[in-house]
Each structure stands twice: as structure tokens, then as C-alpha cells.
Amino acid sequence: MSDDTEMIQRGIGVLTAALSWEPEDPAATEMFKESLKTLARVDDAVSVTFSGGSPEQAAALREVLPQVIRQIIEALAPDYTRLVLGMAIGFKSVAEAYRQDAPDADVAGILQAASLNLAEAEDEDDDED
Incomplete structure (x- = not known):
């Protein structure tokens, strides 16, 4: 399975979890936010092309770059989490409205x-390849 497909399926999983999540419950909201953090991944396989400088400088850059990338992702994660949280809240509202119009609708089944x-x-x- 490709990384793209895996991330899309994780997103569908977040929407499925949103169906049973109660935003008014602070503990449930915190737990939901924590689950969103699993969407931010840092792969250890970072490829860097470095031209110029000495071999020692290139080696030092390759050593520190994964840590720098991790710190950048961690710095961006709160905004990313809030963005996805907002989408999940919106989706939950739409799903609830849909259920009112079609009470037998299996929204979780549709997502699955x-x-x-x-x-x-x-x-x-x-x-095909």
C-alpha cells in the first residue's frame, strides 16, 4: 500500500472516529486531538542532496537534518491538528444532518x-503496472 493511500485511509479513520466523538466532552476532545497527531509522521528515510562545502559539512547536515525536520513537523502539528479537527467537526455536523434525513443511513459503512x-x-x- 502506498503512503498516499495509507494517509487517505487514516483520514477516513479520523472521520469514522468523529462520528462517535462528542465535542462537548473535554476528555473526549483531548483524546481525539491526540489521535490526530498520529497523522503526522516522520520517516527516517530522508534523502538529501548537498553540493558544495566539505564532506564533513555534508555529513554533519545529514546527521542533523532528520532532527530539524522532526522539530518543524512538531512545531506545525498544533495548527495541522486544529485544521483536521475543524474538518472532523464539520463532517460530524453534515453526517448528523444526513442521518436526520435518512435515519437508516450507515455513514460508518459508507466510509468503510x-x-x-x-x-x-x-x-x-x-x-496494471
């Missing part, structure tokens, strides 16, 4: 089907 369709489409793309 979307996630499975995404994985199947990727498998088909892999088979």
Missing part, C-alpha cells in the same frame, strides 16, 4: 466502503 474501494483501486493500478 470508501476506504476499501481506495485499497482495491490501488491494487488494480499495481496489477
Whole structure:
């Protein structure tokens, strides 16, 4: 499974979790925010091209760059978390309105089907290659 598909499926998982989340409950909100942080990943496989400077400078840069990237992601995570949290709140409101119009609607099932369709489409793309 590609990283793109995995992240999209994680996003669908966040929307599915939002269906049962109660924003008025501070503990539930904090737990939901913590789950959003799992969307921010730092891969250890960072590739850097460095031209100029000495081999020692290039080695030093390669050594510190992953830590710098991690710190940047951690600095941006609160804004990213609030953005995704806002989207989840909006989605929950739309899902609740949809359920009022169609009480038998299986919103979680729709999300699950979307996630499975995404994985199947990727498998088909892999088979064509």
C-alpha cells in the first residue's frame, strides 16, 4: 500500500472516529486531538542532496537534518491538528444532518466502503503496472 493511500485511509479513520466523538466532552476532545497527531509522521528515510562545502559539512547536515525536520513537523502539528479537527467537526455536523434525513443511513459503512474501494483501486493500478 502506498503512503498516499495509507494517509487517505487514516483520514477516513479520523472521520469514522468523529462520528462517535462528542465535542462537548473535554476528555473526549483531548483524546481525539491526540489521535490526530498520529497523522503526522516522520520517516527516517530522508534523502538529501548537498553540493558544495566539505564532506564533513555534508555529513554533519545529514546527521542533523532528520532532527530539524522532526522539530518543524512538531512545531506545525498544533495548527495541522486544529485544521483536521475543524474538518472532523464539520463532517460530524453534515453526517448528523444526513442521518436526520435518512435515519437508516450507515455513514460508518459508507466510509468503510470508501476506504476499501481506495485499497482495491490501488491494487488494480499495481496489477496494471
